[in-house]
Amino acid sequence: METKGPSLYEQAGPSVDMSRSLEEDSLVDGPLISVDALHSAIRREFQTVPTPCHAGLLSLLHVVYVVLSMCVAVLCVLKFGQEEVCMSILGNVRGESVILFGKVCLWVLVLLFTGCAQHHHNRARSRGYLRFYRQMQGLKHLPLTVHSAGNVLLLVVLAAQLSVKVHTYMLLSIIGLELLVALPCLIYYTVKVMQFNRERAAPDVSQEEHSHNFSISSLPTETGFREGSSLEEVVEKQADLIEYLKQHNTLLSKRLLNLTAQH
Structure with a gap:
């Protein structure tokens, strides 16, 4: 019975690993963005209500x-x-x-x-x-x-x-x-x-993250269902939060690209 040759995946294994390692090295060797620089860029986004x-x-x-x-x-x-x-x-x-x-x-x-x-x-x-x-x-x-x-x-x-x-x-x-x-x-x-x-002040999500990180006895967020709150109110809050997080992620991506280009 004839023995089967190495599979295509095994043949392409070294090249795939090599390209993957090069991509990871390029990401690691890229300019690191300090947390202070990112936070300072985000803080400038505050806009007053006129x-x-x-x-x-x-x-x-x-x-x-x-x-x-x-x-x-x-x-x-x-x-x-x-x-x-x-x-x-x-x-x-x-x-x-x-x-x-x-x-x-x-x-x-x-x-x-x-x-x-x-x-x-x-x-x-x-x-x-x-x-x-x-x-x-x-x-x-x-x-x-x-x-x-x-x-x-x-x-x-x-x-x-x-x-x-x-x-x-x-x-x-x-x-x-x-x-x-x-x-x-x-x-x-x-x-x-x-x-x-x-x-x-920072957005509500940032304030809640800050309170969870630096306070042991921090209060729970209002994104989940709580006793005494209506289902419509909870759904509306979650929809607002999801919409904000989408916009916030888009903005953070743009900030990361700009700061990477500067460094």
Whole structure:
């Protein structure tokens, strides 16, 4: 019986091993990247959320609108001896209409601010700041909710067909109540975002890894199912985390290539 010759794999064995060893040697002999350099490159990726400036400007415009509305209501609607001044400034436009037009413009500004805040918070979420995103998720929509509720109350007052004096006082009460509720919300939102920008913290995953590495009694992460948490919330957190990790791995690959080329 004839003996079989060496298999193709055995014949190509030395060459395969040689090419594999050359690849491994090239990887080992390549420039090593220090951990400090990589971490310093990652820390520069922090981007602040610029919405505190928008919130401050919106708060200022809200206060100015309320003050001007009260002046127009007292001088032009209730007509406390300033009819000529109102006619020279407003012309044939009624003072009540000016207040309502200003209310519509203010609501549009609040809507634009909410959309802008949502855009920047979504970017922070994609960069791995999931905890910050969830903390601010309801707060950034609260001013729009307050102004929308005020618009509904104004429509009810307009439909009631009250006397001019009662109607004006109701209008001023609704506008003042909006200011008392929406302004503290915007101030609190501004403080929280400024605190986030000042801390310049690492993404949530990096913070959890740091706590597990340097703390024995570290708390467990929130990526798994915990008693008292809903399944939808857990699935949403995991989806956010997976999406962030994909982007983070892509970014790390680019950083590694750049740092390898520099060394």
